[in-house]
Amino acid sequence: MSESSRNSAAGAGWGAAEPGEYKRLLPPRVQKISWLDPRTLWAARNGVLASWFGDPTGRTRSRWVAQREAAGAPADKVIRREETDRFSFMVIGDTGEGDEPQYAVVPGFLKVSQDTDFAVVASDVIYPVGSADDYDGKFFRPYQDYRAPLYAIPGNHDWYEDLGAFMRVFCDDAPPLAPEPAPRPLTRAWLRSLLWHRPRPGDGQRLDQARELRSDAAQRSVQPGPYWAIDAGPIRIVGIDTGLLGTLDAEQGAWLREVSKDPRPKILITGSPLYVDGEHHPCPIDGGGSVDDVVRDPAHRYVAAIGGDIHNYQRYPVDVDGRTVQYIVSGGGGAFMHATHTIPRVDIGGVTERDFRCYPLRGDSLAFYGRLYGRRLRMRRFFTLTEEEGLAVVAERLGITPVRSPGGPVRVTRRMRLVASLLGAGGRPERTSRFRLPVRKIYTQLFSPSSVTYSPPFFKCFLRVDVTPEAIRLRCHAATGNRAQEIDPPIEDEITIPLI
Numbered sequence: 001m002s003e004s005s006r007n008s009a010a011g012a013g014w015g016a017a018e019p020g021e022y023k024r025l026l027p028p029r030v031q032k033i034s035w036l037d038p039r040t041l042w043a044a045r046n047g048v049l050a051s052w053f054g055d056p057t058g059r060t061r062s063r064w065v066a067q068r069e070a071a072g073a074p075a076d077k078v079i080r081r082e083e084t085d086r087f088s089f090m091v092i093g094d095t096g097e098g099d100e101p102q103y104a105v106v107p108g109f110l111k112v113s114q115d116t117d118f119a120v121v122a123s124d125v126i127y128p129v130g131s132a133d134d135y136d137g138k139f140f141r142p143y144q145d146y147r148a149p150l151y152a153i154p155g156n157h158d159w160y161e162d163l164g165a166f167m168r169v170f171c172d173d174a175p176p177l178a179p180e181p182a183p184r185p186l187t188r189a190w191l192r193s194l195l196w197h198r199p200r201p202g203d204g205q206r207l208d209q210a211r212e213l214r215s216d217a218a219q220r221s222v223q224p225g226p227y228w229a230i231d232a233g234p235i236r237i238v239g240i241d242t243g244l245l246g247t248l249d250a251e252q253g254a255w256l257r258e259v260s261k262d263p264r265p266k267i268l269i270t271g272s273p274l275y276v277d278g279e280h281h282p283c284p285i286d287g288g289g290s291v292d293d294v295v296r297d298p299a300h301r302y303v304a305a306i307g308g309d310i311h312n313y314q315r316y317p318v319d320v321d322g323r324t325v326q327y328i329v330s331g332g333g334g335a336f337m338h339a340t341h342t343i344p345r346v347d348i349g350g351v352t353e354r355d356f357r358c359y360p361l362r363g364d365s366l367a368f369y370g371r372l373y374g375r376r377l378r379m380r381r382f383f384t385l386t387e388e389e390g391l392a393v394v395a396e397r398l399g400i401t402p403v404r405s406p407g408g409p410v411r412v413t414r415r416m417r418l419v420a421s422l423l424g425a426g427g428r429p430e431r432t433s434r435f436r437l438p439v440r441k442i443y444t445q446l447f448s449p450s451s452v453t454y455s456p457p458f459f460k461c462f463l464r465v466d467v468t469p470e471a472i473r474l475r476c477h478a479a480t481g482n483r484a485q486e487i488d489p490p491i492e493d494e495i496t497i498p499l500i
Contacts, residue, residue, distance in 0.1 A: 004478060004490035005361055006403055011490055012364050013457025013480030014387045020456070020486040022104045027137045032099050032454075033128055035336070043129050046160045046197050050244045053192035058249030058286060060162055061241060063177050065225045065251070071172070073224035077255065079151070081117070081232045089232075090119035091269065091463040093308030094155065094331040096126040096138035101458045102334030104481035106142050108489035112464050112477050117232065118148050118221070120239065122330060123271040123308025124155030125166065129197065132165035132204030136213075139169070144213040149221030151230065153239040155271045155309060156246075161199045163226060168207065172222045227252055229259045234469045234499060236262050239269045240291065246272035246283060246309075253285035260300040265499050267465070267472070268295055273307025275316040275327035278346050278426075296320050303472065303497050306330050306463070311338040313359040313461045313476050315493060318349040326495060330476070332359070332461035341366035341390075344426040345398045353400050359476060359492040360459040361403050363391030366425055368459065373423065383419055393420045456481030461492060472497040 003011030010017065034040060050057065069075055090113045095102055113119065126134045143150060151170070158166045167174040183189035226241040238259060240248060248256065260266065274281055274292050282292035295302040304326040314329035327349075331338075341363070346356040360368070367390035374383035385393070392410040395402040397420060457480040466473040473496050477489040 002484055002488040002490045004492050005359065005364060006492065008404065009387045009407070010484075012360070012387065012404075013459070013478075013482050013485060014364075014367075017456065017480075017482040017484060020104060020107060020481050020483045022107055022481065022486065023100065025103050025106055025142065026100070027098075027141055030099050030137070033097050035128075040128050043197055044157070044160055045195065047156055047244045049192050049195055053188040055243065055245050055247070056189075056192070057159060057243035057245070058251070060177070061226060061243065061249060062251050064163060064167055064171075064174070067174060067177065068171055068225045071174070073171075076229075076259065077224040077227065078229045078231055078259065079223065081230060083231065083233050085233055086466075086468045087233050088116040088464065088466045089237075090116050091122055091306055091330055091465065092119065092333040093122035094124040094311050094335045095121055095142075095333040096124065096134070097335050098127075098134065098138035098142075100454045100481070101336070101460060102138070103142055104456070104458050105334055105460045105462060105479040107486040108477060108479045109462050110145055111486075112462070112489055113146060113148075116148060116464065118230075119143075119146060119150050120237070120269055121150060121152040121333070122239075122269050122306060123153060124157045124331075124335065125152050127157050127335060129160035130154075130158040130163070130165050131161060131199065132168060132207050135165065135169055136206055136210035140210045140213040146214075147216065147218055149219060150214075151221055151223060151228070151239070153269060153271055153308075154226050154241055154243075156242075156244050159244045160197060161203075164199060165204060165207075166226065168204065170221070170223045171225060227255070231262075231264075233467055234264065235467055235472070236264045236266045237269060238266055240271070242271040242283060246281070248283065248285045248291060250285065250287040253287065253289065256285075256291065256294055260294050260297070260302070263301070265301045265303050265472075268302055268305040270305065270307045272309050273314075273327070273329045273331075274305050275318065275349065275351075276307070276310050276314060276329050277342070278344050278348055280348060295325060298323065303499070304328060304474070308333075311335045312340050312365075312459070313357075313492065314340070314343070315357040315476075315495070316346075316349060316351045317355050317495075318351055324497075326474070326497060328463075328474075330461065330463050332459065334460060337365075337368070337459050339365050339369055339424075341369065341394055341420075342424045342426060345400070353398065357493045359461055359478060361391065362394045362398070362426065363387065363402065363404070364457075364459065366390040366394055366420060366423060368457075369423055370419055372453070382415065383423075385416060385419060389416050393417060394425055397425050469499065471499055
């Protein structure tokens, strides 16, 4: 088994490593997304409009669900696979930018997933706005050699064109929804409709040709809608659609409560994580209550909740009235990397630094962003930190022991402390840094999306889940873009969840 980032810098992908062979998988023409391009930001405006003028996602989702039921989809939205006493599946989140970082995940994903029964894409299948014509290079081509079904739950980006392309791909070529009556003039809904982004005329003309890349009968999957449950052996997997703003409509909330009454242990897969960046986000349900209320109810027997949307890996083993629920973030499937070094010292839900896990390690994240800022601001000598320096200064700021032992002694200097503080590394702000670069809320929304790099290490990841009647074994595998990690994808985290 290859070393992971927790063992060595080489295991993290640093150094003069041999590049992987993922580039041979890329399509002839790759259109890279620039999240600072005004045209991209304007196309992806629907989330902002929904927060300003009201969110129509719940109503649109209900119409999609009604259409699928009229077409014969099961009313309970349960996918009933052949049940055996043991099975395996993959989870990969926030995949579809269609460039080098996404394709760098593919070789390791295919290697680890060889004997799995199906896979789930958890949030944001297609960037930037979920267009049908983007499915060729961002879904069908990268996963054409995965020989089992792929299910998905949509993320906010898939909703930027009212979920039309997602429904066509995953829900038996669902036809477009009929137009709704025009809203009354001068209302908030009317203002929203004037500015709302809609699909381009003729979008999806290449979709039938793209489908041929995953046309084998063993790869076929049909979902009852944007949210669903899968019954497969000893557990039930429940996938929920959190729409544009990370909430559930009342209709989906009622379904979630009902489907959760099944006596089997359950794993929730959601577009928005419930614990992330040292904070608790219970995910409200219209009409009252929250998704986490459902997860925490002992009668429902949830053992894990896996969410996408944030592009890294995090795990919080939370004690819920004497039983442990594993709250996981798994959004490192290909999109730009969200920083982990900005996560403060963890102390939430009874989870402390001793129990918390993340990938990339905070020190590696800080070194990655230090180099990135150094290039962007043309101040390489000031901002650049070695991976060992990143680990050391993060450990000092958080008051923890470095996860990975440095290769030699590292002296933390004033420059290193200043860089860490400017880049928002977790911990107590230094007196020398009253000014910080925008590395928390604004940084996550603005600078992180422009942080895509096209050379390793990429710090991407995916999950393999193995289920038996006795236990669930969950492993987070890394993808760096280097050849060594393609051949033997390192395990960055592993947990066994008992079922009996």
